[in-house]
Amino acid sequence: DLLPCAAQARAQVEQWMDWQASDLNSAWRHVFMARVRQHPDFADDARAEASLEQWNRLMTVLDHQLAASNAYVAGTDFSLADIVLGLSTQRWRSTPGNKPVLRHVDAWFERLRPRPGFAEHVDNGVA
Template sequence: MLTILGRASSINVRKVLWLCDELSLPYQREDWGQGFKSTHEARFLALNPNAMIPVIKDEDFVLWESNTIIRYLANAYQGEWLYPTAPRARAQVDRWIDWQATELNTAWRYAFMALVRQSPAHQNERLLAAACKGWTYTMGILNQQLEKTGRYIAGDRFSLADIPVGLSVNRWYETPLEHANYPAVRAYYERLTGREGYVKWGRNGIP
């Protein structure tokens, strides 16, 4: 039985949970992180010295780093339909998974902490304005890509990349800031609601 360590409210944990639903992969989950068991406990640090969630235990195999986890699970549990083996097709998927982790995550971090988490350390008006502008610009890149593909981030079929990207799109629309008019992103957001895993883990059950 696969074990997932991490609270379900974490966007990175929800990547793994959504993928498990797509793969019909059974698992058990343990609550770790903010509000639950501390990731600084010795038994957790023995699994991940970074004290970050999620961590998975697949029998005697332990793995951390969410995007690495979803790649591993797709490889290990017949997820070729999500994560193709052909080098060029896989590279297209990998590119957008990595872009989400580097460019998109970086773009939304300050604004999310300020506007959703209400973090006292993230209330500088100048930095918040710059963060919102940067996030909007990065979402514009996403809109351009979706205009090209017409459906999903890496092409006309749903892929592994749509899990981290789709969750980030959910974060964009659920954060109270002025949203630019990006028709392709909005259509993508609505398209994803046809997937049970996204309704459960992406839009937090909001139809």
């Protein structure tokens, strides 16, 4: 149920999962490792700030997608794309730094919160 059988719907879910795995993960890696994990290999604050700026830009892309779908990342139904992007969004929310207000991301995150797996594995206070 989380990965549609219909080719077009399945492709849209996989597109957003690929985007998360490639573009979004590449953007957040430095700032997350620097400010949350406090890893010494990521101590360059200028690089961390640039990473956060890129991450913010990409989260704005997600916000626009959620505005268009008015429900979930890949359309009207909850899918695997919401799971992986929900994890990335939790990291974004828990990483210190200046972030834009993204009302569609916020509303979507609130739609994810009541799901038992989300509360246990994502929105559980662990970054």
